[in-house]
Amino acid sequence: MILVVNAGSSSIKFKLYDISQKNNPISLVEGLAERIKVDGALTIKMNDKKHQFDDKMDDHLMAVKSILNRFKELKVIENIEDIKGIGFRVVHGGDKIVKPVELTDENKKTIEENIRLAPLHNPGALTAIEAFEKGLPNAKLVGCFDTSFHQTMPEKSFLYTVPYSWYKEYKVRKYGFHGISFDYITEECAKIFNKKKEKLNLIICHLGNGASMCCVKHGQSFDTTMGLTPLAGLMMGTRSGDIDASILQYMAKELNKDVYEITDILNKQSGLLGISEISSDMRDITNEAFHKGENANRAYLTLELYSERVAEYIVKYANHLQGNVDAIVFTAGIGENSSVIRSWAMERVKLMNIEIDKEKNEADYDLYMEISTPNSDVPVFKIRTDEELMICKETLKFLK
Structure with missing residues (x-):
């Protein structure tokens, strides 16, 4: 199975896929862990039925453990090791990350460096990545970035008409977002x-x-x-x-x-x-x-x-x-x-x-x-x- 995660500073949105038929992933459950660091609330949707839990979540690691425990309780998974990969939506990869990457220490450092460009989004993603790394230590962690699809833009598209030194020294440029969606639509159009x-x-x-x-x-x-x-x-x-x-x-x-x-x-x-x-x-x-x-x-x-x-x-x-x-x-x-x-x-x-x-x-x-x-x-x-x-x-x- 593959777990897809979109995390914020106080929430983790997730979706679990069965990948036994590799060319046709099947969605099994989706849900939201929210109010992390406050009191905690977990919603899991499965077979058109909504399950709600008031699990205490002092941090993202507790939220991860709660999600995995409820998966087992609902018999979505027998063993957490069945989750072979976790794909994270990350908002900002700057100009270094141009495609999906394995979340190595070096790539996590790049996410951290780009907190200055995405202060509302990258910290939550990084916190969730580290929490899942501890909760599912054997799973492959992959980052998909909203900015990466746009790294093919030429300079004439991404440069602002401000002092060029702002770009060289402070990375002031157009990055663009929603890249995961644009990439998906482009692939769908290729099929259509x-x-x-x-x-x-x-x-x-x-x-x-x-x-x-x-x-x-x-x-x-x-x-x-x-x-x-x-x-x-x-x-x-x-x-x-x-x-x-x-x-x-x-x-x-x-x-x-x-x-x-x-x-x-x-x-x-x-x-x-x-x-x-x-x-x-x-x-x-x-x-x-x-x-x-x-x-x-x-x-x-x-x-x-x-x-x-x-x-x-x-x-x-x-x-x-x-x-x-x-x-x-x-x-x-x-x-x-x-x-x-x-x-x-x-x-x-x-x-x-x-x-x-x-x-x-x-x-x-x-x-x-x-x-x-x-x-x-x-x-x-x-x-x-x-x-x-x-x-x-x-x-x-x-x-x-």
Whole structure:
């Protein structure tokens, strides 16, 4: 079996896969250990049934032991040694890690070095890695990094127009995120189009509470919207996306706050929530806009702003690809499920002839569905991403 882990400073999200049929990993259970260092709560979903436990978790190691003990109690595993590999989602690998790696001491040191670039995410990942290393000492530990897929970007894509010394001395550059999802979608498109990955040109819209887009050229990341941090690029659930950098100085003075406090507002009180003043959830905003709630006008404006930003990047990335685009793909929570955002975004792409099939756009689907008509210059798809499965498959390669 392979265990896939996405850990934070006080939580461990996990999914366990049966890899006995190596080309077709099967999900057995998934769950969440949370409130670590507070009191502890563990939820395990298995066979459409949810099991909840109030296990004490003073630290990540206690959480790991709790997860493994409950696996045995629920008869998911007979022996913890059946878990041969653990794949970790790690947010930031900097510019040194360009693909999934075994989590050696050297690679763990790289994660630690990049805490300065991802202070909210890398510490929790590192703590969980060390806890599982103690809890499952014989398992192979593999790290899959959100930044690694984007390390193929050329300098003209990743450099900022700031003093070059900032890049050389302080690593100020665009790194990009959601790379595991973009890699998964690229591989899925290779299957859908029966085309070699290195021949694919895609524009992928990973639209969730955190949102970013990627220009995939010849199967590799050529450009992406997120930057040094996940704050850049698109408007998101609570993140502003791109703004005039001088706003920080201006609002720090106006509100008598420091740059850290203003940045916190841009991360946690902006985007959909900031503009709509309704919610950070696209479903709430869409419902308010179309059911004429008291804030319908503001909700409608929020949808327009969001769709416009997505459309602008689609046009930019189509230009990067010189119009040679195999597909435009919508994925993640909003991208997979919001027919409004898909149709509104594509309506605003004026430089390509794109026609959305209303019925297909609104239809239920399993893994993927083309939503454009045959009249379109470029096919448009909605595809369900699966970052956990991607991590599982990458981890499996290290076991062979």
